[in-house]
Amino acid sequence: MTAPEPGSGSTVRRMLVGVQLRRLREAKGISREEAGYVIRASASKISRLELGRVSFKERDVADLLTLYGLTGEHEREVLLTLVREANKPGWWHNYSDVLPSWFQSYVGLEAAASLIRTYEVQFVPGLLQTEDYVRAVTRLGHETAPIEEVERRVRLRIARQQLLTQPGAPRVWAVMDEAALRRPIGGSEVMRNQVKALLAATELPNVTLQVIPFGFGGHAGAGGAFPIMRFRDEDLPDIVFIEHLTSAIYLDKREDVDEYIAVIERLAVEAAAPDETVERLADLLKEI
Secondary structure, three states: OOOOOOOOOHHHHHHHHHHHHHHHHHHOOOOHHHHHHHOOOOHHHHHHHHOOOOOOOHHHHHHHHHHOOOOOHHHHHHHHHHHHHHOOOOHHHHHOOOOOHHHHHHHHHHHHOOEEEEEEOOOOOHHHOOHHHHHHHHHHHOOOOOHHHHHHHHHHHHHHHHHHOOOOOOEEEEEEEHHHHHOOOOOHHHHHHHHHHHHHHOOOOOEEEEEEOHHHOOOOOOOOOEEEEEOOOOOOOOEEEEEOOOOEEEEOOHHHHHHHHHHHHHHHHHOOOHHHHHHHHHHHHHHO
């Protein structure tokens, strides 16, 4: 197996370990039930391990490698070293008090993605939001939260945005409905600064922004907002993230992901081109 790219976080490292464990198990024709018995776990636990959804115990992985016939010292050490790296907490764990467990995986995937394609209906894409806009959106979803908690959530969102300008930054291709720009989140001053920030973001070499104008009518994104993340390592599948009020779904089956890729590609065709989007944002700035 190849080493993960520099900067790939613990979430992706867990996924890489899981991919290797699944391949080794299937090559030996061993069922998940049989593998689970060896480490005193259920078949569903083996499934979660192979998907990289849970942390690993180094002893369990070592026992599975023995079961799968991987006895070479070097090959075992490569994988066990990756296990140790995968178990290190990411920077976002410092915000675990305001970060739901079901969203922690997303932050890890986002930090390691090489391409993030996203569609937004109601809000400006999270990675492109200004601090005041983030604060206004946070208050909408947490009306009774104390100021300290709101500010923690704001700092978390702003910290996530740093990946846009770091070395090896992912390419971000965002398509958003015009409704997100017309809805006065936080008031006119907040929206004016937000539109300015979007114009500035379009100058980044790794950011592409398109807006679907009202005049287009119905379009392929009627099902709601979603991002699709792609990774540098070819062993990892693209992942679609669908957020609900108190939970989320991560889709990685090829047939599911392909459906969403088809939708976002249609949206990119239906939306205003990037250059036209810049013009629309400039015109909107004059109206606010």
